[in-house]
Amino acid sequence: MIVPDDLPLSRAGVDRAALLRTQDGFLQDAIADSATRVLLVCDAAVVTAPGPTVALLEPAQVASLLPADDEAWLLLGRDGTGPAYLARRVAQRRPVPRLGEASDVLVHTAPAGTEPAVPPVLPDGLAWTALRDIGAQLTAAEAGLATTAVALDAWHARHPRCPRCGAETRVAQSGWSRVCVVDGSEHYPRTDPAVIMAVVDADDRILLGHAAHWPEGRYSTLAGFVEAGESLEHAVRREVAEETGVLVGDVSYRGSQPWPFPASLMVGFRADATSTDVTVDGVELTAARWFSRAELTEAVRTGEVVPPGPASIARALVEEWFGGPLS
Incomplete structure (x- = not known):
């Protein structure tokens, strides 16, 4: 039997803290807390530092790189009573590889009539890296955070509208659901x-x-x-x-x-x-x-x-x- 917790993307070292997703003000408080650590994610990639290791930034660093966007934050978890871990979704234009090739970063499709967002200029030493290329090299905590962030990012990118009526949906539950602005129906990430x-x-x-x-x-x-x-x-x-x-x-x-x-x-x-x-x-x-x-x-x-x-x-x-x- 393969030990599931030994599989690269099955490992996890951070509590998902599901009860905090609906706690009033928790996400905004976490964004304002300098102890919070933030992972940047775009499609199948995360920002990494040499090692490789997932780059966990302070909220102030993220604010200096990206414009404010309340819809782009995801609560990934928390270490007990320690700092919260968040992901900040980034939409940007990147080269699209052919299927089966070592992937770079896939694109978020921009809405009709709009231009894709300009990629942020990353600090020296940081780079976008495809999760499937580095998943086996990350620590359990990093792998769990990155896998969750990539999964949620992919779901949000592909489900901007209500499947029942076609209206726009808004992010809720700290990034773990979307709510239709017309009929109020709730929608959750699928697997x-x-x-x-x-x-x-x-x-x-x-x-x-x-x-x-x-x-x-x-x-x-x-x-x-x-x-x-x-x-x-x-x-x-x-x-x-x-x-x-x-x-x-x-x-x-x-x-x-x-x-x-x-x-x-x-x-x-x-x-x-x-x-x-x-x-x-x-x-x-x-x-x-x-x-x-x-x-x-x-x-x-x-x-x-x-x-x-x-x-x-x-x-x-x-x-x-x-x-x-x-x-």
Whole structure:
């Protein structure tokens, strides 16, 4: 069993302090408190210092970099009776990578007829860094704060209007909900469950696939979203069959990890294959192969195969099967 708290983006070292989200004046008091620490977030990236480490700024520093915006603050948590941790959302124009490439920072889409906000000039030594690139290198506290901030930022960016009537919504509960200005309905961040699985055959080989939008050589475990009215186990069997034609019998849970790109919870499984003939769907997967440990070792060594990134649960699933780190 993978230990969930050891997965890079599942770690957390700061209390989420959910009861403080609705406490009158707490967020504004925290913004005014010099002891508060603030993380800057834009889409899938946070501001970092060399290390890498998440840059936690004082509110006054944030005020010197960004214009006032009551809708842009998020309460991430608090250490007991210690300082509060906030995130400040930043909308800015950045290069958009092709899917599957090492991501820079994705853009917030500006409303029609408006220009995207100008990026703030960061102090020397600070830089925007994609969470998926550094998640495995952060401390538990930093990883928990950054993952929560990225997830909330993505939700706010994609849900500015009420799904019931289309009217504008306003931020509430210290960034943890939005309220429609017309019908008063409340809306909360969503999480989309997805299954991800190490498919293993009777010869103890693992099945890895190459997605159509990935760079050449990238191979990873199979994955897919859970459909309406579907159990996790059935989703595992369906996704493997649809993408590769391989049939799966027993399915066992291994661990889970948030994947806020933009709103997934990756639920990891080991799946025992009952067939081995592979026929890729040609849409989601363009290739899939069985690997023994020796074959995967050699393929990674030569660069023929690029394994999943260290921040992903896919890497943990592969390394659990492999018996140790992939060099």
